[in-house]
Amino acid sequence: MKAIQYDHSIRPYTTFKVDARSAQYVSVDSLSSLKEALQYRPNGAIRILGGGSNMLWRKNYPGRTIHINLKGIEKVAETDTQVSVKVQAGENWHEFVLWALKNDLGGIENLALIPGSVGAAPIQNIGAYGVELKEVMEECTFLQKDTLTERVLSVADCQLNYRDSIFKNELKGKGVVTSVQFRLAKSPHPLHTSYGALENQLQGRPRTIQSVAEAVIRIRQNKLPDPKQIGNCGSFFKNPILSLSRFEALQKKHPQLPSYPSKTGVKVPAAWLIDQLGFKGVRRGDAGVHPKQALVLVNHGNATGAEIWALAEDIQKAVHAQFGIALEPEVTCY
Numbered sequence: 001m002k003a004i005q006y007d008h009s010i011r012p013y014t015t016f017k018v019d020a021r022s023a024q025y026v027s028v029d030s031l032s033s034l035k036e037a038l039q040y041r042p043n044g045a046i047r048i049l050g051g052g053s054n055m056l057w058r059k060n061y062p063g064r065t066i067h068i069n070l071k072g073i074e075k076v077a078e079t080d081t082q083v084s085v086k087v088q089a090g091e092n093w094h095e096f097v098l099w100a101l102k103n104d105l106g107g108i109e110n111l112a113l114i115p116g117s118v119g120a121a122p123i124q125n126i127g128a129y130g131v132e133l134k135e136v137m138e139e140c141t142f143l144q145k146d147t148l149t150e151r152v153l154s155v156a157d158c159q160l161n162y163r164d165s166i167f168k169n170e171l172k173g174k175g176v177v178t179s180v181q182f183r184l185a186k187s188p189h190p191l192h193t194s195y196g197a198l199e200n201q202l203q204g205r206p207r208t209i210q211s212v213a214e215a216v217i218r219i220r221q222n223k224l225p226d227p228k229q230i231g232n233c234g235s236f237f238k239n240p241i242l243s244l245s246r247f248e249a250l251q252k253k254h255p256q257l258p259s260y261p262s263k264t265g266v267k268v269p270a271a272w273l274i275d276q277l278g279f280k281g282v283r284r285g286d287a288g289v290h291p292k293q294a295l296v297l298v299n300h301g302n303a304t305g306a307e308i309w310a311l312a313e314d315i316q317k318a319v320h321a322q323f324g325i326a327l328e329p330e331v332t333c334y
Contacts, residue, residue, distance in 0.1 A: 002027050004064075013067060014052035015115060017231035018305040022047070022065040029069045029090070031178060035148045038176075040064045046145070047334070048176050051092065051116035054124060054233055055332045058305035068119055070178060073099055084138060086181045089119025093126070101210055106189030107136040108182070109213040110198070113220045115227060115234065119177040123167040124330075125160040129216055130195040134160040138183050142167075144175040162262075163238050163330050225290055231299030232290065236312060237270045237327045250323060270319075270327055271295035277318045287311045309333060 008025035011017050028034040040046055045063025049055075070088040073096065077084035083105055087096055097112045110131035116124075122140050126133050134155050142151045159166040167177065189209050193202055201215035225232050239260075242250070247266040251257050254276075260267040274280070274294040281291035286303035289311070290296040297308055316327050 002029075002033070008065070010049065010052070010057060010061075010065060013049055014055060014057065015227035015231060016052075016056055016233050016299050016305070016308065017227075018057055018299060018303065018308070020057035020060055020305055022061045022063070024064040025067065026064065027067040027069050029071065031070070031143070034066070034068070034070070034143065034176065034178070037064070037066045038143075038145050038148065050089065050120045053115035053227070054120060054330070055334065056233065056305050056308060057334050058309050059334075061334065066176075068117065068176065068178075070119075076181065081186055083184050083186065084181055085184055086179055087118045088179050089117060089177050091118045092116075093118055093121060097213065100184055101213055104187055104209075105184035106187075106191070106209040107131075107184045109209040110192055110195075110216055112213040112216045118180050122158050122160065122177060122180055123165055124163055125158075125165050127163075129198045129219070130192045132160070134158075136182050136184065138181045140180040141178045142171065142175050143178050146174070150178065162241065162264075223293055224296060225293075225298060230290075231301075231303075232296050233331045235270075235295045235330050236297045237274075237295060237315075238330045239267050239270050240273075240325050240327065241265045241267050242325070250325075254323070268325070269295075273319050273323055273325065273327070274315055277315075277322060279315055279318070282311075284311055289315075305334075 005025040007021055009019055009021050011019045026037050028037050047061055047065045049065050049067045068090045070090040072088040074086045075083055076086045093116050094113050096118055097108050100108055110129040114126050121133050137155050139152055139154050142153055191207055191212060193199055193207060197219050198215055201219060205211050224234055241262050241264055243265050258269055258272055271294045279289045280294040282289045285307060286300040287307040288298050288300055290298050297312060319325055319327050
């Protein structure tokens with residue numbers, strides 16, 4: 001385990017770039033150092049930090065922050081059509097997508113440029129442009145904090161739903177995802193290109209895993225701000241899923257309300273709801289809403305987590321008052 005840092009700012013490690021502090025901070029790059037770091041006393045308060053792309057720190061933290069920097073990508077099984085790849089939790093997600101493309105392996109090209117670490121992917125059940133993680137994930141390894149033993153969890157065990165998983169519920173705070181295993185496809189690759197924006201980007205272009213990834217990157221760069229340029233966590237709120245009857249009742253009041261099919265109902269874009277209420281481009285001090293994408297809250301420089309959260313709460317209240325919908329944060333707010 002590397003040296004413990006005290007009263008340490010987490011600003012460099014999170015994409016929101018808020019200057020909250022942790023009483024203790026330690027980076028771990030091996031399973032043994034992770035186990036050592038988890039044995040924290042006296043109060044045992046531990047927070048796990050991966051890529052820092054999906055969390056908002058609203059205040060300083062009195063415990064120990066453990067930064068997961070486990071590295072490694074390994075092919076563990078292979079057939080004529082597929083390869084199973086085990087990836088350590090500290091690997092950067094987009095770098096893993098690029099590795100897959102370089103090795104001519106398909107399945108995750110639609111998930112290009114999603115920020116964060118591989119270890120966070122099953123926690124969030126990341127998804128984009130017609131593909132969700134659970135379609136390519138085989139299993140993950142979870143280190144339990146109380147026993148310091150590893151469990152292998154299947155996709156079914158992980159209870160993956162829309163931006164949700166067992167790690168946000170039953171296993172929340174009980175351990176750490178240390179690695180994830182994926183099932184990637186050899187050529188000829190099955191492609192997922194029916195998503196509207198992606199289909200438009202690919203018009204007249206050859207359809208390969210490389211061209212799909214490049215199209216996704218162009219869409220994301222045009223639609224979402226770069227965290228290196230301005231602090232943000234991408235989409236701040238989940239898109240609400242309504243029952244068909246509730247959606248139809250709401251659409252009568254708001255005929256322009258867009259929607260997308262969902263396995264559990266009708267998905268309504270949260271960005272549209274927020275935009276209708278005039279929040280796009282709003283700025284309160286250094287906390288704001290991005291002028292191009294109402295779903296993205298931003299830190300213009302020195303906003304605190306509390307200031308960003310106050311703006312998020314105002315958006316929630318306004319959406320509920322106007323549409324009767326309770327927006328849920330996609331970002332984990334501490």
